[in-house]
Amino acid sequence: MNELKVFWLFLVFLLKETYREPAVIFWAFIFPLIISGVLGLAFGSSKEFSAKAAWVSDSPPPQVAGVTWVICKEKEVIRKLQRGEVLLVAYSEKSGQLILKFDSSNPEANLASNIIENSIHRSAKLENPSVITIPIKTPGSRYIDFLIPGMVAFGIMNACLWGIGSNLIEMRTKKLLIRFYATPFSKNAFFLSFLGIRLLNVVLESLFLIVFSNLVFGVEFTGSWPGLGLLILSGLLCFGGMSILLGSRTAKTQVGYGLINAVSFPMMLCSGIFFSNQGFPEWIQPVVQAFPLSILADSTRSLFLESFSLQDILPQSAILIVIGTVALIFGRYFFRWI
Amino acid sequence: MVDFAIHTQNLIKDYGKFRALDDVSITVAKGEFVSLLGPNGAGKTSFLEVCEGIREATSGIVQILGKTWKNSEDELRRRIGLSFQDTRFQDRVTVWETLELFGAFFGLPKARILEVMVEVQLSEKQDTYVMNLSGGQRQRLAIATAILHKPELLFLDEPTTGLDPTSRREIWSLLQKLKSQGMTMILTTHYMDEAEALCERIIFMHKGKVYKDGKLKDLVKEAGKQSLEELFLSLTGSALETQN
Numbered sequence: 001m002n003e004l005k006v007f008w009l010f011l012v013f014l015l016k017e018t019y020r021e022p023a024v025i026f027w028a029f030i031f032p033l034i035i036s037g038v039l040g041l042a043f044g045s046s047k048e049f050s051a052k053a054a055w056v057s058d059s060p061p062p063q064v065a066g067v068t069w070v071i072c073k074e075k076e077v078i079r080k081l082q083r084g085e086v087l088l089v090a091y092s093e094k095s096g097q098l099i100l101k102f103d104s105s106n107p108e109a110n111l112a113s114n115i116i117e118n119s120i121h122r123s124a125k126l127e128n129p130s131v132i133t134i135p136i137k138t139p140g141s142r143y144i145d146f147l148i149p150g151m152v153a154f155g156i157m158n159a160c161l162w163g164i165g166s167n168l169i170e171m172r173t174k175k176l177l178i179r180f181y182a183t184p185f186s187k188n189a190f191f192l193s194f195l196g197i198r199l200l201n202v203v204l205e206s207l208f209l210i211v212f213s214n215l216v217f218g219v220e221f222t223g224s225w226p227g228l229g230l231l232i233l234s235g236l237l238c239f240g241g242m243s244i245l246l247g248s249r250t251a252k253t254q255v256g257y258g259l260i261n262a263v264s265f266p267m268m269l270c271s272g273i274f275f276s277n278q279g280f281p282e283w284i285q286p287v288v289q290a291f292p293l294s295i296l297a298d299s300t301r302s303l304f305l306e307s308f309s310l311q312d313i314l315p316q317s318a319i320l321i322v323i324g325t326v327a328l329i330f331g332r333y334f335f336r337w338i
Numbered sequence: 339m340v341d342f343a344i345h346t347q348n349l350i351k352d353y354g355k356f357r358a359l360d361d362v363s364i365t366v367a368k369g370e371f372v373s374l375l376g377p378n379g380a381g382k383t384s385f386l387e388v389c390e391g392i393r394e395a396t397s398g399i400v401q402i403l404g405k406t407w408k409n410s411e412d413e414l415r416r417r418i419g420l421s422f423q424d425t426r427f428q429d430r431v432t433v434w435e436t437l438e439l440f441g442a443f444f445g446l447p448k449a450r451i452l453e454v455m456v457e458v459q460l461s462e463k464q465d466t467y468v469m470n471l472s473g474g475q476r477q478r479l480a481i482a483t484a485i486l487h488k489p490e491l492l493f494l495d496e497p498t499t500g501l502d503p504t505s506r507r508e509i510w511s512l513l514q515k516l517k518s519q520g521m522t523m524i525l526t527t528h529y530m531d532e533a534e535a536l537c538e539r540i541i542f543m544h545k546g547k548v549y550k551d552g553k554l555k556d557l558v559k560e561a562g563k564q565s566l567e568e569l570f571l572s573l574t575g576s577a578l579e580t581q582n
Contacts, residue, residue, distance in 0.1 A: 174426035178392065179483060182420035183443035184412060338392060 051112040052278060054080055057091040062098070064119040067112060081136070082305040083298075084146055084276025087112045097130050104135040106143040108275065148213040149304040150273035153297035155205045156232060160239035161246070161264050163201065164194045168247030169256035172338070181337035191332065195240045202236055223303030227310040231303065234320035235296045241327030242292070248334040267293035292323055342404075343368050343491045343522040344389055349398035351384050351546075358384035360546040362398070366524060366539075368490070371517050373533035374526045375570060376543035382526040383495060385543070389524075390420050390493055403490060416444065419489030423496040425480045429469035433460050433479055436468060437486065444487040451486065458482040458512060474505025481512060485521075492516065494525040498532060510535055530567035540566065542573055549573060 052068045054077050055061040061069040070086055080086045087109040088102035098120055102109035117131045136142060171177045180190065206228075213219035221228070246263060250256045270277055271293035280288050288294060299316040302308040344366040351359035359381050366372050374382040387393040388400055391407040391414060400406065402414055427436050433455070441451045455461045458478040463471060471479065477497060484492060494513070498506040506529075513536055517523060527533055533540060533554075540557055542550040550557060550573060554566065563569040 175422055175424060176427060178422060179420075179425055179427075179440075179480075180443075181392070182390070182415065182418075182484070183440060184415045185443045 050279070051088075051108065051115075052086045053112060053116070054086040054089045055091065056089060059092055061090070062116075062120060062123070064116050066115055067119075079306065082145065083301065084272060085278050087276075088116075090116065097132055099132050099134060101134045101136050103142045109143075142217075144213065144217045145219055145305060146276070146301070147274065148209065148217075148219045149301040150271075150297045152206045152209055153235065153271075153293060153300045154268065154273045155209065156202050156235040156296065157239045157264060157267065157293050159198050159202050159205065160236060160243045161260050163198050164240055164243035165247040165260045166253075166257060167194070168244070169250055169253055172247075172251045173253055175338075177337040187332055187335060191244055191328070194244075195236060198240060199233070199236055202232055206232060219304070221304050222307040224308065224310045224313075227303050227308060227313050228300070230310060230317050231296065231299055231313055231320075234317040234324070235292075237324035237328070238292050238296070238320040239324070241324035241329075241331060244331035244335065245327045246331075248331045249336055251338070267291050270294070271297050273297055292320060295319055341368055342366060343370070343402070344524065345399070345401040346385075346389070347399040349385075349388065349400060350396045351381075351388055351393065352396045358546050359388065359395075362543075362546070362548055364541060364548060364551070366522065368522050369520050370539055371513075371523045371537045372525070372539045372541060373537035374524065374541050374543060375530075375533055376549070379545075380543040381546040382543055384546070386493055386495055386524070386526060390418070391415075416487060417490050419484035419487070419492040421481050421484040421492065421494045421497055423499055425476075427468045427476070427479065430467055432465050432467055433471070434464040436479060437482060440483040441486050446486055454482050454486050457485075457515070459508070472505065474501050474508055477501060477505070477509060478512065481509070485516065489521070491522045491524070494523060496526055496528065498527070498529065506532070530565070530570055534566045542570070544573075 050066050050068070052070055054072050055069040056072060056074050056077060061071070069090075070080065072080060077086075077089050081089065081103075087106065088100055090098060090100050092098050098116075100113050100116060102113055104110060113133055117133070120131050168177075210219075210221055214221070242263065243260075246259050247256060250259070268274075270280065270288045271291050272278075273293070277285075277288050277294065289298075295316050299308070299313045303313065342365050344364065346365075347363045349359050349362040349364075350357065362381070362385060364385075374385065376382050384393070388395050389402060391402075391411060394407075403417055405414055407414060431439075434451070437451045437455065438448075441448075452461075455464055458481060460475060460478055460482065463475060468476065468479065481494075481497065497513075498509050501509065510532065513523065513525075517536070525533070525537060538554060540550070540552065540554050541548060552560075558564075558566060558569050561569050561572060563572060
């Protein structure tokens with residue numbers, strides 16, 4: 001009986017301790033609503049499936065509910081697939097057959113193919129309404145080719161936000177920062193050490209991923225290696241600066257981790273890492289494309305798949321460097337050791 | 339030639355509407371070992387933090403070794419040492435690595451690190467992870483990081499809280515050795531026996547004010563008490579009564 005009472009008292013104690021922290025209310029209740037809203041906007045704005053598909057024939061494309069045709073030329077198709085702008089490519093043969101090409105490992109592309117196939121069979125508007133599906137196996141056009149560059153970018157973001165931001169908060173919580181403050185250790189040296197160790201980690205992680213994906217999946221890196229180096233540095237500065245800003249003041253892990261999640265989670269979902277962000281409505285595209293992770297992932301993808309040179313990625317690198325520098329300046333200004 | 343280590347005058351520290359330090363004027367001479375005593379919320383830690391340059395005073399004068407934090411922060415960081423209550427160093431680094439890092443902050447040679455490890459009796463533990471140290475050993479490591487650069491003034495915030503009697507005695511012995519070397523020390527503690535064993539001067543604080551300040555023997559004698567603990571209880575009791 002007493003144990004039950006202790007259990008109950010402790011439970012209430014924990015409950016009070018937890019919910020007396022205002023941040024918990026936000027992270028536990030409001031934040032999931034925001035994320036649900038964003039996801040709903042991206043994937044649930046209509047009850048029907050919606051996909052973009054490339055149409056490369058001169059004849060008009062068939063009407064298929066849920067499929068938006070992007071009329072394009074043959075030479076544009078690979079680029080659009082690589083960038084995730086379309087899920088599949090379709091064209092009609094002179095015989096009337098409809099050819100669908102897509103990466104069969106991509107579930108969304110499979111679903112779009114099934115919808116088109118079913119619709120064609122039902123309507124039978126084409127002279128000979130048979131549909132032939134051809135899986136794309138060419139390196140550069142598969143889901144894995146889309147995924148790996150995104151994962152490189154995602155790795156840079158994660159290494160910084162969690163490796164620097166959460167470390168700062170933890171060290172402040174453990175009163176280790178105040179120990180550093182009691183010495184002549186400068187803020188600049190302190191931040192540079194963090195960025196330096198993350199640079200080493202990020203380079204190793206990226207190389208590991210590139211080599212692994214090449215050996216196992218045949219993912220090829222076709223662009224400029226110095227360009228990749230510059231992108232890694234720019235990404236590190238960008239997310240490193242953001243991490244220092246995020247970890248600049250709070251001494252509460254719940255608040256700090258919540259802040260990091262608030263920044264990283266939307267970018268993870270909306271920056272086209274695991275799936276194309278083309279599914280978002282047009283009006284929100286400028287916002288989504290302006291996310292630092294979107295910029296980094298798209299540039300990395302261009303280096304991997306479109307043979308971009310060092311010069312080609314200079315503008316994107318410059319944007320990341322500017323974001324990082326501004327965040328670093330504010331982070332350094334707001335930073336406190338206790 | 340400045341002959342005091344700490345000099346504060348009409349020191350006020352407010353946290354919003356709460357006044358943590360109320361017109362505090364304290365002078366600590368070089369070579370003194372002073373204990374700050376008082377109940378929780380008396381203002382001891384606030385006083386230390388203002389003197390340590392961690393927090394800024396709302397008003398009043400704060401001079402440390404004849405310098406102000408505003409004008410001489412870098413110099414003061416090299417001349418004072420801080421030992422905090424409950425510092426948790428990174429778990430998976432060794433004693434040597436920890437001291438090496440702090441030594442590097444001050445540009446100290448390895449010989450000095452070895453010397454301090456002997457002084458704090460952690461030589462045998464130099465390759466041990468911090469997470470595998472006992473509470474007393476961790477606290478000695480914390481003091482070691484604070485004295486590596488041979489500070490002239492050492493701030494000790496409850497250095498033995500939570501330690502077993504043996505570990506406390508080891509810390510006392512270390513602090514007495516430092517005292518014999520002429521180091522000025524200011525200590526906050528809740529243990530009366532600690533203040534009695536280590537410090538010749540006691541400052542009682544209550545509600546952000548200096549309540550009593552004097553030599554240990556004089557204070558006890560003046561109050562007609564047998565021990566510091568009795569004196570503390572009578573002082574804090576009467577202080578509470580006065581408020582009520």
